[in-house]
Amino acid sequence: xxxxxxxxxxxxxxxxxxxxxxxxxxxxxxxxxxxxxxxxxxxxxxxxxxxxxxxxxxxxxxxxxxxxxxxxxxxxxxxxxxxxxxxxxxxxxxxxxxxxxxxxxxxxxxxxxxxxxxxxxxxxxxxxxxxxxxxxxxxxxxxxxxxxxxxxxxxxxxxxxxxxxxxxxxxxxxxxxxxxxxxxxxxxxxxxxxxxxxxxxxxxxxxxxxxxxxxxxxxxxxxx
Ligand code: SAH
Numbered sequence: 001x002x003x004x005x006x007x008x009x010x011x012x013x014x015x016x017x018x019x020x021x022x023x024x025x026x027x028x029x030x031x032x033x034x035x036x037x038x039x040x041x042x043x044x045x046x047x048x049x050x051x052x053x054x055x056x057x058x059x060x061x062x063x064x065x066x067x068x069x070x071x072x073x074x075x076x077x078x079x080x081x082x083x084x085x086x087x088x089x090x091x092x093x094x095x096x097x098x099x100x101x102x103x104x105x106x107x108x109x110x111x112x113x114x115x116x117x118x119x120x121x122x123x124x125x126x127x128x129x130x131x132x133x134x135x136x137x138x139x140x141x142x143x144x145x146x147x148x149x150x151x152x153x154x155x156x157x158x159x160x161x162x163x164x165x166x167x168x169x170x171x172x173x174x175x176x177x178x179x180x181x182x183x184x185x186x187x188x189x190x191x192x193x194x195x196x197x198x199x200x201x202x203x204x205x206x207x208x209x210x211x212x213x214x215x216x217x218x219x220x221x222x223x224x
Contacts, residue, residue: 006045009035012061016047021062027069030098036061038129039088039122054115056219058088059166063216067164067187068094070200070213074161074185075099078106082157082179084146085166085221086111089122092141093130095162101139102132110157111141114222119143147223149175160184167221168196177201177208189218 006012013032016022022031037044040058044050049057068075068091075081077100083092092111099107113119122141126133133139146165149157159181168189180186186201196218200211 008045009037012036012045012047016062016065019062022065022069024069024072026072026098027065030068030094031061031065033097034090034093035129036090039090039125052088052118052121054118056087056115056118058090059218064091064094067091067198068098070187071095071162071164071185072098074183076161077104079161080108080158080181081110081162081164082160083109083111083164083166084176085219086113086122086141087118087166089125089141091164091166092122093126093133095164096130096133096139101136105138108138108158110139112144112146113141114143114145116143145222145224146175147173147221154178163187165189165221166218168216168218169221172199172201173221177203182206189216 006015017028022028040050042050047061049060051057075098079099081095081099083095086092096109099109101107101109119141160179161181161184163176163180163186165188168191170191176186180203182203184203189196189198196216198213198216200213202209
């Protein structure tokens with residue numbers, strides 16, 4: 001038996017484990033270190049998305065867990081990771097913990113967020129939870145629309161082993177294929193008719209391999 005509404009972070013994560021959603025120690029240990037109560041005030045320990053502002057929500061804990069699980073084999077100390085539509089900053093910080101950005105200077109983690117107020121909201125959250133991340137060069141939250149990254153910015157960003165997109169696109173944006181390193185992995189919800197399907201995309205020998213995972217429900221990746 002488990003209760004649906006938990007009152008602390010460990011219970012939430014243990015609940016995801018009991019339900020079989022977290023079946024991986026690395027996901028468990030990573031999420032345990034990032035207390036959702038520091039990223040959203042309302043019902044942080046309930047497995048549901050929660051409204052932030054500007055039509056934006058923090059994703060549900062089970063969605064964070066499932067996406068992290070998919071990325072675990074490319075999200076290692078020394079890896080370069082980008083969280084597009086970083087929102088609350090929750091998953092971006094999980095990426096930072098998992099790649100150990102604080103101690104491993106080869107690791108690089110960046111969150112990209114279109115709405116300035118939401119960027120500020122995430123920075124407040126990170127200040128509350130892991131302020132040390134805000135003082136290092138290899139962790140950043142950038143105010144930027146992914147569709148508006150120009151050639152120079154693309155070069156400056158470099159290539160990524162792990163790309164997470166927290167909003168759904170009508171088709172796979174070219175920029176994401178360009179940012180993906182050889183052997184890297186990209187997780188993105190793509191719209192199919194009236195539903196959305198989570199895709200895992202890998203680059204192998206320069207070729208893109210698309211794996212269709214399962215139906216999901218995300219906010220839209222905005223073009224403007
Ligand atoms: N993983 C985040 C999800 C936030 S919702 C979390 O759990 O908090 C998706 C986010 O994508 C929103 O904050 C939205 O503003 C942002 N977004 C939408 N379109 C975007 C775009 N084109 N470029 C960058 N961010 C975008």
